[in-house]
Amino acid sequence: MTAALAPDTRAWLTAQGFAPAADAVWLEALTHGSFNGSGSADAADYQRLEFLGDRVLGLSVAAWLFRAGDAPEGKLSQRLNALVSGATCARIARSIGLPPHIRLGKQARDDGGSDSDKILGDVMEALIGACFIEHGFEAAQTLIYRLWASELEGDVGKSKHPKSALQEWAAGNRRMTPLYEVVDRSGPDHAARFTVRVSVRNVGAAEATASSKGEAEKLAAKAFLEQFG
Known part of the structure; x- marks a missing residue:
C-alpha cells in the first residue's frame, strides 16, 4: 500500500x-x-x-x-x-x-x-x-x-562575516593568516558536532563547536576577535 x-x-x-x-x-x-x-x-x-x-x-x-x-x-x-x-x-x-x-x-x-x-x-x-x-x-x-x-x-548577512573580519584584522596587524583546524568531531553523520580551533601565530587561539564545520569556523573566528581583536 x-x-x-x-x-x-x-x-x-x-x-x-x-x-x-x-x-x-x-x-x-x-x-x-x-x-x-x-x-x-x-x-x-x-x-x-x-x-x-x-x-x-x-x-x-x-x-x-x-x-x-x-x-x-x-x-x-x-x-x-x-x-x-x-x-x-x-x-x-x-x-x-x-x-x-x-x-x-x-x-x-x-x-x-x-x-x-x-x-x-x-x-x-x-x-x-x-x-x-x-x-x-x-x-x-x-x-x-x-x-x-x-x-x-532584518540584518542577516549585513555585518561582515567573522572569518572575513579576522582575515582583515590579521592582515592589518601584520600577522600570519589565521589557521583553522578541526580538533574534534563527534556524533553520528546526521547529527555531527565539529570543534574548530582558529589560531594566529604569536597571538593566540580560540575554539568553538557547532553542527557544521563552516559554522564552527565562523564561531571560532568570532570568539578569537572578541578575545584578541
Missing part, C-alpha cells in the same frame, strides 16, 4: 502555505535516509528535492536582494550566503514547527536528528523543492518571501 501523509502533517503543511496535493512528493521531502533504512521503503529520501529547493531558494533570494537596493556585488553575495545558509534554513524550519513532521529512523530520532541544523535545513529546502514541483516557481517564490520576511528585512 502506498503511504499517505499523516492527517496532522497535511494540516500543518496546509497551514504553512505549502498547499499539498499529491502525497508522494511531500512524503519524499520529509523523509530522511534513515527512515527507509529502518525497514520502510514507501518513499525516497529528500536529497533530490533538497538539491532543487536549494536552487529555487537561492534564485528567489538573489532576485529580492537585487531589487531591494543598489548594493555592490560583494555585499549582495554576503547577504545571499547568510540568508540561504543551513543555519538560516534551520531557524525558519523551527519557527514554523517542522521538527515533529520529519520522518526519521528510530536511531536517528533518538540521536536528536529532528533538532539537527543539517537535517532541518535540508528538509526546509526539500519542501521548497516540493512546492516548486507541485505549484511552480512563482508560488515557491511567494512562499519563500513570506517565510523569510523577517530575515530579508
